Amino acid sequence: xxxxxxxxxxxxxxxxxxxxxxxxxxxxxxxxxxxxxxxxxxxxxxxxxxxxxxxxxxxxxxxxxxxxxxxxxxxxxxxxxxxxxxxxxxxxxxxxxxxxxxxxxxxxxxxxxxxxxxxxxxxxxxxxxxxxxxxxxxxxxxxxxxxxxxxxxxxxxxxxxxxxxxxxxxxxxxxxxxxxxxxxxxxxxxxxxxxxxxxxxxxxxxxxxxxxxxxxxxxxxxxxxxxxxxxxxxxxxxxxxxxxxxxxxxxxxxxxxxxxxxxxxxxxxxxxxxxxxxxxxxxxxxxxxxxxxxxxxxxxxxxxxxxxxxxxxxxxxxxxxxxxxxxxxxxxxxxxxxxxxxxxxxxxxxxxxxxxxxxxxxxxxxxxxxxxxxxxxxxxxxxxxxxx
Numbered sequence: 001x002x003x004x005x006x007x008x009x010x011x012x013x014x015x016x017x018x019x020x021x022x023x024x025x026x027x028x029x030x031x032x033x034x035x036x037x038x039x040x041x042x043x044x045x046x047x048x049x050x051x052x053x054x055x056x057x058x059x060x061x062x063x064x065x066x067x068x069x070x071x072x073x074x075x076x077x078x079x080x081x082x083x084x085x086x087x088x089x090x091x092x093x094x095x096x097x098x099x100x101x102x103x104x105x106x107x108x109x110x111x112x113x114x115x116x117x118x119x120x121x122x123x124x125x126x127x128x129x130x131x132x133x134x135x136x137x138x139x140x141x142x143x144x145x146x147x148x149x150x151x152x153x154x155x156x157x158x159x160x161x162x163x164x165x166x167x168x169x170x171x172x173x174x175x176x177x178x179x180x181x182x183x184x185x186x187x188x189x190x191x192x193x194x195x196x197x198x199x200x201x202x203x204x205x206x207x208x209x210x211x212x213x214x215x216x217x218x219x220x221x222x223x224x225x226x227x228x229x230x231x232x233x234x235x236x237x238x239x240x241x242x243x244x245x246x247x248x249x250x251x252x253x254x255x256x257x258x259x260x261x262x263x264x265x266x267x268x269x270x271x272x273x274x275x276x277x278x279x280x281x282x283x284x285x286x287x288x289x290x291x292x293x294x295x296x297x298x299x300x301x302x303x304x305x306x307x308x309x310x311x312x313x314x315x316x317x318x319x320x321x322x323x324x325x326x327x328x329x330x331x332x333x334x335x336x337x338x339x340x341x342x343x344x345x346x347x348x349x350x351x352x353x354x355x356x357x358x359x360x361x362x363x364x365x366x367x368x369x370x371x372x373x374x375x376x377x378x379x380x381x382x383x384x385x386x387x388x
Contacts, residue, residue, distance in 0.1 A: 005278050008298060018143045021146075021147050023344075024147075025146035026123065026150075027144050032155055036119070043346065044080075044111045045080035045081065047161040049161025049162075050080065050111065051073070052163075052295055053103060053107060053115075054073050055068070055073060055093040055099075056100045058072040058073060058076060058102040058142070061076075061128055064100075064239060065235050065236045065239030066233070066239070067093065068242045068246045070092055074086065075175070076184035088253075089249045089252055092249070094246060095163070095196065096198070097235060098195040103118070110120040119161070121166065122162075122165040122166055123165075124278070125166045125168075126169065128169055128172075129165075129169040132173070133176070133321065133325055134324045135324060135328040144173075144324065147343070148320050148324075150344050151320060151343070152346055152349060153215050154314075154317055159313035163196050167197040167200050168193075168318060169194070170189045170192050170193035171200075173186075173232070174189040174190040174193065174216070175293075175297045177189060177216075178213050178216050178293070184219050186208070186213065186214075187216040187218065190205065190216070190220045195226055195227050199304075199310060202307070202308070203279060203286075204301070204304070205220050205221070210286050211291075211293060212290070226256070241355055243260075271309055272309065275309050278303070282302065282306060284370030285299045285303070285365060285368065288301055294325040294328050297322075297325055298323075299322075299368050299369065302322050302361065303365070305318050306361050306365065313354075316357065319342065320346070324368065324370060329371070335364075335367045335371075338363060338364060338367060
């Protein structure tokens, strides 16, 4: 593994290939902290967290059947000032009810205090995920954390108050539990991730199946069904009807989905068919690497990002987690260099450019799928105090 095999030179000084990204990442994090504090202090309602907050308030005040009601969300948003973004198809609460239920206790706090608390929860989630899944040891491992925190998908998720980092932490928990044959817990953790942001983990149940974790897949399905039965019972018929109507309302917005360059069946059907084909290719790669769990799970995360018909810049954090897992297995110098290029590609959406990451992903998918297949079921990286 490249991160741990290159020796340290000049006594205790880290090698330049680690010291440079660590320094750049540390400076980026240092600059982001006051920037984030200033954003919250200036206008705490100018984030997606406001939607989760008012959705939870609507449920607590009028009953959970109103959690998706645009009129109620707008009414509660007026408390933060008329200049805030209005509830619209592109800006309304669309997550399953679980997120609003999680945020509900935070409504006891003011919006700024709740947002700071939610940010701390998300940072704790990424640190926990890094603790379980990151490659390398010592300074190399710390460098992975610093760089991961400094990347734009991570920063943007925190600035928007999204649940992305918590979702991927649950996905990492699924990966970790499955590798240790705690299949029931693995399936349940993935079900919770699916109930927060299903688009970020869409292919992972299929990855469990293809890699032989049938019990995990079964428990994912059972837990998912149980959660949605609970959602339906709590929301009631009117609440579920509003939820479905809001999803259709959001999908009607032109910015909700991308327009394919080649559309022989019309824009929407061509997009769905194209993304389904990408998902099939990714799952084929998972099948090829099914005995190398880290690589297979990384392919599932990468395939999910590539095949999504609705993806935001913060959803690319899944590629960061995929990189952790990919680097924990033997990695060629060529692939390591391509992953370094991917770090740059993850940054350029900050200036409105997504094409680099769209061109970068298929090449990495090919590299992962063509890695030498190992006859054994690959071990996960050693964790202090835990047998690999």
